[in-house]
Amino acid sequence: MRRKAGALVPLEAAIITAGLRLEREGTREFHGFAIAKRLVSGGDARALTSHGTLYKALDRLETAGFLESTWEDPALAMADGRPRRRLYRVTAAGAVALTNSVADVPTHPSTGRRLASP
């Protein structure tokens, strides 16, 4: 069954939520692994999200206009001796989509906590 345009699955809502929290903490952009770590530390995931699941979700969010991405400056990455990061940022449309989907996000069965909350 196709999902409605603009609807977010729990993982996507969790990614946008984590991205907005990072932004409030002063980290405007995030890369894939950072979000995977954040999902674990925030209780939205029990283990690091798999590559396929995570990057497919990020790709879908970017295609839908809820995230935008840029590649970091290669000189920066080279100076740190690591590969270039793809940095994502939550867009205004992403924040709106999250707000619209909050009511539909399931809650944790034992704590009653929403799996993604703004």
Next chain:
Amino acid sequence: MNRVQRRQQAKSPLVARWTRRWVRAYTASLETTRREARRAEIESDVWEHLADARAEGQRPVVTQLVMLSRLVVGIPADVVWCRRTFRASMADAEMKQRRRQAVAFVCAVVVFVDLLILSTFESSSRVDSIWWVLAMPIGPVLVGTIGVVATGLWIREQRRSTALGK
């Protein structure tokens, strides 16, 4: 990728290498931009994961198990993403150009074969002149061969200029 990066990759844990191989495999059929972006992104993820595990003092065995889990659990999603991306790229200009080139090449081959058949038919109906028998097949075959070779060279040139343009 330069020599330093290749050496670093060769030294990385086994599961990291498996992850890279899997990514190379399922992205092989994608168009250049998407393929290289996905490979670079996973490469970055693998590096960040290993660096984070080292910083936290995680045992290498545990790191490898976690990375293996991330690889294996994500395989179905990788396959779905790859198929979706491939289908979307069929509408892309690069793929359209490749289709045009393939059609042009096939047309050239068909013309060549037609000329060959025609020349064989023509030559068999004029057996009284030895020069006619020799000239009839040679002319069309020569024209057809030049046509096929020229089309092949044109396709190669088109692909080179597309690759340089990126």
